[in-house]
Amino acid sequence: MADYLPGPDADYQAWVANFVTYASANMGALGLVAADLAPVSTAQSNFSADFADHIAARAAAQAAKQAKDEARAACTAAIRPLVRRLQASPSVSNAEREALGITVAATPGPIGAPTTAPIVSIECGNRLQHTLRFVDSASPTRKAKPAGVLGVEIWSKVGTTPPAGEGELRFVAIDTDAPFVLNYTSEDGNKNAYYWLRWVNPTGERGPWSEQAQATIAA
16 A cells, blocks of 8 residues: 655655645544644654755765866876876886886787797699698688687698708798788699798798698690
C-alpha cells in the first residue's frame, strides 16, 4: 500500500505545510486542540530549517567541486608545457624523469639474431622463371615472418651439381615479402638452381640456413 507521505524532501515539506495549515484552520471540525498540533508544528519547523541548511550545503558543495575542477585544469595546463620542456631537454636524465614522476621512454633491448630458418618452396612452371615462397620453420602454417625479422636473404647456385658450401653461392637479394620471382636467361635453361635462404634482422644479424631447395629451370 502506497504511503501518503511523499518521498522527495521538497514534496514532503509542501505536504506537511499543507497538513499543518489545514489542521490549524479546522481544529474544531477535526476534533483537535492546539496541544495536538504543537509537536507537529515544532517538528515541521526543525525539518524546514534543516532542509534549508541541506539545500545550501549542497549548493556550496557543487560550487566547491566546480572551483576544484577549474583549479585542477589550470594546474594541469601549467604543468604540461614544463613537462614537455623537461622531456625534450638533453640535460634531464631518465633517473630525474623517474624522480619527477613523468614518463620515462622505454629503451628497446637488442633484437637478437633470428633463431629459426625459412622453409622454401619453388614454383617452376613458367619458362626461365622460378617463384620462391617461404614460411618460418617454427610456424609453417602462417605466412608471417618471425618477430624482429626484416626479411629473408636469398643465395643461389645455378649448375649441375649442388653447392659444396657457402663459397659456391651467389647473393640474390633480401626479400621482405614472399613470393620472390627470379628470371633467368636462356643460357640457364635446363640447369638446376639451388637455393639457400636465411632470415636477417634490421641490424644485419643472420639466422641459420634453410634446408637446400632446388628445381630445374624450364627452358
